[in-house]
Amino acid sequence: MSRIDSHQHFWIFDPVRDNWIDDSMKKIQRNFLPEDLSPLLSENQFSGCVAVQASQSEEETNFLLDLASKNDFIKGVVGWADLRSKNISERLSHFSQFEKLKGFRHVVQGEPDDFMFGTAFRNGIASLAAFNFTYDILIFHHQLPAAIDLVKIFPEQKFVIDHIAKPDIKSGDIASWKRGIEEIAKFENVWCKISGMVTEADWNNWKPSDLKPYLDVIFENFSADKLMFGSDWPVCNVASDYKELVKTLEDYMSQLSIEDQNKIWFNNVKSFYNLND
Template sequence: MNNRIDAHQHFWKFDPVRDSWIDESMQKIQRDFLPEDLLPLLQENQFSGCVAVQANQSEDETNFLVNLAAKNDFIKGVVGWVDLRGVTIEERLHHFSSNKIIKGFRHVVQGESDDFMLRKDFQNGISALKQFNFTYDILIFHRQLPAAIELANQFPDQPFVIDHIAKPDIKSGDILSWKKGIQEISKTENVFCKISGMVTEADWKNWKTDDLKPYLDVIFENFSADKLMFGSDWPVLNVASDYTEVVKTLEDYIAQLSVENQNKIWYENAKSFYRL
């Protein structure tokens, strides 16, 4: 079995005020999730490492993940948070660039207005990433894909990756507008896509593999094996599934691909995109 990288997971010490997005419907994840909780799951499923992604919008969060990575060598990279709209953004990026474990940044754009990524202050922050070799994770709902397409086209040299396949509404089966956006954004050379976060967009209690398949088909038809990577979205996935089930769902789907292409999706693409 080849090495595998989980390109998208989170850690937190649960704080009901700060983490108010984890509401009563998500009781299963209203607790701490730390490296010692993840490591056995990675080992059971042949993963040699992971990329820890911010869940909270603060520089404290970035520092928290950096400190965990310093103590746990299976955390191969950190996608942190920095205020991309801030007037001192270059100074902050310069500060973070001294720490090689930080590979890129993310903003929870799904919680912002649909035109957020087109604002001048945000784009000023995006324009500063490249000089420090930082990536950017695009976290959006599918209705925000038009703005993401515009962003990707405006910054053709900036490496972007779409989180959670841009959150289509799998539960309702609505696919058409999302599919159109995916077809468009996949044409841009600089945009990768994470096969992650799908089970939590489906019906948590009743989803079946067949519910995910049409969405996986679209992703694989539009992004080549060179631009796709696996992310578990642990521990959020626990509200709808478990780690091994999410891994197995993708294993089964890509079983017909060449070993080389499977290895790209499990390992090589994350490694090269994030410079692990």
């Protein structure tokens, strides 16, 4: 069975640009490049990955596209462009020449709660479909109501929720996040990445049973056709190693049919991002 990691990052560490990687995350205050990820993918039966933007610049998008052009295992790139720009269609037209560029993301978790209601941002979202670009929704759980409104307004746009919308796993708080997931999962144009969970848990003391109630919610609400695995490597390294992440999901999914497991490890990410073999 082949697998594709739907969500990971590369960077040449810059303490100013990457100031979100603070001293509590010393483990990842260094460069992470394709040669660091490639052996981990091989060891865990992954044939490829999708590289996702970590900083908000077109330079970042170009950096990831350059890496993808030199490494066949990088099957797709989720980049950044200023979706609020008046010339967003022109920028999207420019980026549409790159076959491996599949979609865009904005770090909405760092924005005010009303960000996704902004006219300029929504104009950018409205521009994506013409170029068949996807959009990754990166939010905290309390921003789910705004995300629900967004996906409702753009039924033809393909969306995927990153990191299961970042519930507060460490505290065990689940109720309001669960309500939001139940609502957003009803929309046919929304997928969800099983990613970023360990970094919302207690980094040093989490165990699979801490994640299970949250996994139960997303598996109950998103069908096996709408879920995909993402490691969030190397961010995950602050709380786990790659192998442990994969094993945790393997164990949880052992109850599923092989067909459904294959969808979550491989088929869904391939079809969502329209990846080539």
